[in-house]
Amino acid sequence: DRQESIRNFCIIAHIDHGKSTLADRMLERTGALTEREMSAQVLDQMDLERERGITIKLQAVRLKYSASDGEQYQLNLIDTPGHVDFSYEVSRSLAACEGALLVVDAAQGIQAQTLANVYLALEHDLEIIPVVNKIDLPSANPEAVIKELEDIIGINGDEVILASAKTGEGIGEILDAIVERIPSPAVDSNKPLRALIFDSHFDSYKGAIPYIRVVDGRVKKGMEIKMMSSGRVFEVNEVGVFTPAMKMVDTLSAGEVGFLSASCKEVRDTRVGDTITTVKNGADKPLPGYRKATPMVFCGLFPVDSNDYEDLRDALDRLQLNDASLVFEPETSVALGFGFRCGFLGMLHMEIVQERLEREYKINLITTAPNVIYEVTTPNNEVLNIDNPTNLPAEVEKIAEPFVKATVMVPDDYVGPVMELCQEKRGRYETMEYLSELRVILTYYLPLSEIIYDFYDQLKSRTRGYASLDYELTAYRESNLVKLDILINGEVVDALSCIVHRDKAYYRGRNLTSKLKELIPRQMFEIPIQAAIGNKVIARVTVKALRKNVLDKCYGGDITRKKKLLEKQKEGKKRMKQVGNVEIPQEAFMAVLSID
Numbered sequence: 001d002r003q004e005s006i007r008n009f010c011i012i013a014h015i016d017h018g019k020s021t022l023a024d025r026m027l028e029r030t031g032a033l034t035e036r037e038m039s040a041q042v043l044d045q046m047d048l049e050r051e052r053g054i055t056i057k058l059q060a061v062r063l064k065y066s067a068s069d070g071e072q073y074q075l076n077l078i079d080t081p082g083h084v085d086f087s088y089e090v091s092r093s094l095a096a097c098e099g100a101l102l103v104v105d106a107a108q109g110i111q112a113q114t115l116a117n118v119y120l121a122l123e124h125d126l127e128i129i130p131v132v133n134k135i136d137l138p139s140a141n142p143e144a145v146i147k148e149l150e151d152i153i154g155i156n157g158d159e160v161i162l163a164s165a166k167t168g169e170g171i172g173e174i175l176d177a178i179v180e181r182i183p184s185p186a187v188d189s190n191k192p193l194r195a196l197i198f199d200s201h202f203d204s205y206k207g208a209i210p211y212i213r214v215v216d217g218r219v220k221k222g223m224e225i226k227m228m229s230s231g232r233v234f235e236v237n238e239v240g241v242f243t244p245a246m247k248m249v250d251t252l253s254a255g256e257v258g259f260l261s262a263s264c265k266e267v268r269d270t271r272v273g274d275t276i277t278t279v280k281n282g283a284d285k286p287l288p289g290y291r292k293a294t295p296m297v298f299c300g301l302f303p304v305d306s307n308d309y310e311d312l313r314d315a316l317d318r319l320q321l322n323d324a325s326l327v328f329e330p331e332t333s334v335a336l337g338f339g340f341r342c343g344f345l346g347m348l349h350m351e352i353v354q355e356r357l358e359r360e361y362k363i364n365l366i367t368t369a370p371n372v373i374y375e376v377t378t379p380n381n382e383v384l385n386i387d388n389p390t391n392l393p394a395e396v397e398k399i400a401e402p403f404v405k406a407t408v409m410v411p412d413d414y415v416g417p418v419m420e421l422c423q424e425k426r427g428r429y430e431t432m433e434y435l436s437e438l439r440v441i442l443t444y445y446l447p448l449s450e451i452i453y454d455f456y457d458q459l460k461s462r463t464r465g466y467a468s469l470d471y472e473l474t475a476y477r478e479s480n481l482v483k484l485d486i487l488i489n490g491e492v493v494d495a496l497s498c499i500v501h502r503d504k505a506y507y508r509g510r511n512l513t514s515k516l517k518e519l520i521p522r523q524m525f526e527i528p529i530q531a532a533i534g535n536k537v538i539a540r541v542t543v544k545a546l547r548k549n550v551l552d553k554c555y556g557g558d559i560t561r562k563k564k565l566l567e568k569q570k571e572g573k574k575r576m577k578q579v580g581n582v583e584i585p586q587e588a589f590m591a592v593l594s595i596d
């Protein structure tokens, strides 16, 4: 039977522990790619991903493997993204598998997010194959990592495979373990169709292409299918698999992994986690675990040149075709004019979108500081969701903000600095456990707004890069929050308003005004900069009036230096925004992120 020879698995690994390299080795070993084709890593396709060295998009590759038992197997490798912003996507790809390779760097050991994903995999009853990678490194300490795997996850040390994705050592053993240890999918092709969407991409000819794991029944060309969350109906044009190139097949049956195309206009029609069934004799219950991706972080995006507004809208529309979790709506700022308020899954997602807009669509942007969604209760008991500090009503009964449960893994030498940081960030201590003699896992409840500021950077710098972080949203809790306004030359600049904890407002206000003083160039007149809560000014600085021409700075009339200065000034101008009669550089709108 065909299903008996199927193995569906994914790879769980921390960033840089070698997931892509290992995947490439497996593709090579199974003949999916020749060595020449391997020159570039295949699984990470987007440029941005490669530059940042992280995997964002999921992929699914079908490999043919002749195992040492002489049988032919169909291995479906489902790639998972390695960043906390995309943990829901990870959970859906795990749900499409029966097993997981747990890859841990032999020199670094288990990291917080790896552990979180292992727990997820265990919840889904996946068979875990532990792999200690990079054993070729001089600094490798596989015994210590095996001990961690035993102590922390309860893995039997004898089951650990030692490997090097670099030299190819252990790859055959891994492939055999996939066949021997991971069960084939338990399925029924005669039931009504239920297929789990675990990813999708947008193709300009074929529309949105959902990547699916068929759980029950079968799907083939010509079928009328229905997306169970929306009830929308489509006709299947093609079904296929990735080898890794797209290859059409006749049918995808229960247990199999592949894709289909059905003229879906947007990826929003093919939501990750949704269930596909047939229109006729369809399933009555969707697969468990679907939820709509909810943006957690918001910011304003404004074109530097207001003539670019329509281009910005088009670019966002296009990005959204491929990214169902990006949301945006028009926003008008007194200071910055017409733009968009955009919602993202997290900070990385936000940075990726901004970078793509600037790089691929060549739009110069002014970005306002990111914020979370606040739950605001008004005096007449109305509850508002506020995603823009400017819209906070003057009279509020209470404000609640999202909290996360954060786990930090760190060598025990650094417990002190990590605790200090969590305290500073309004954290509430939960637990501390020893993972091994030298490593500790700390749990804190922290406001998400503090995490999106500079928590991660601070964590890394205070632990010399040794700490790793994972977090999940828990609940909204009331906090003593106020709106901090910034006035430049007597006018409130709406795009600079932020919501802060009352205890931190003075400190923030002082720091933000002095930072702005550094950033706003002197002009022909004096510019007062104030921070205020309501009508109460809590900090004030002044940018002195310009007396000298910028060129006076050059001594001796050095012409190249003069040119450079002028060019620099011109360059600066591009990113300036005229607010009232003051020119404000774009960095000023992000200044709030660079203080503390």
Ligand code: GTP
Pocket: 013, 014, 015, 016, 017, 018, 019, 020, 021, 022, 044, 053, 054, 055, 082, 133, 134, 135, 136, 137, 163, 164, 165, 166, 167
């Ligand atoms: P993400 O795509 O961000 O999840 O990273 P990744 O886990 O896919 O890591 P990747 O495969 O890109 O490897 C990270 C770095 O480690 C690269 O520079 C690899 O060349 C290197 N690397 C991977 N496996 C090995 C190994 O077995 N030995 C050594 N020495 N280096 C390795």
